[in-house]
Amino acid sequence: MRNGQVIHEESVGFExxxxxxxxxxxxxxxxxxxxxxxxxxxxxxxxxTERKTLxxxxxxxDLAYSPNGSYLVTSDGNRKVTLFR
Numbered sequence: 001m002r003n004g005q006v007i008h009e010e011s012v013g014f015e016x017x018x019x020x021x022x023x024x025x026x027x028x029x030x031x032x033x034x035x036x037x038x039x040x041x042x043x044x045x046x047x048x049t050e051r052k053t054l055x056x057x058x059x060x061x062d063l064a065y066s067p068n069g070s071y072l073v074t075s076d077g078n079r080k081v082t083l084f085r
Contacts, residue, residue, distance in 0.1 A: 007046050012039075020072070022065045026051065028072055030060030038063055038074055054084055 018030035024043060031037045036056045041048040058077030065072050072084045 008048065010041075010048055014039075017060050018063050020064050022069050028063050028065065030063045030074065033059035033077065036060070036076065038072070056080070056082065 012029070014035045015032045016029050017032040019027055021027045021043075026043060027041050027048065029039045029041065031039060036058055038054040038056065038060055040051045040054065042051050054072075054074070056074060056076040056078075057080050061075045061077055063072060063074040070085065074082050074084070076082070
């Protein structure tokens, strides 16, 4: 959102369960069941591009980047917390 206006919307083929943004560079989008993954998107020129997928053991229930952006932590429906670098 810039000046109160939406700058981009993206339709995805899954049900997003959580999102986190990192320094205007990328966003992580948690995927609920049955996908069991986190999709990482790059931000550029009012759009997003999928960069990679991180697989989890269950549906993503939450995620967050560390304050310095070095880590991404996720939790899933199988009571597992995973730290990615």
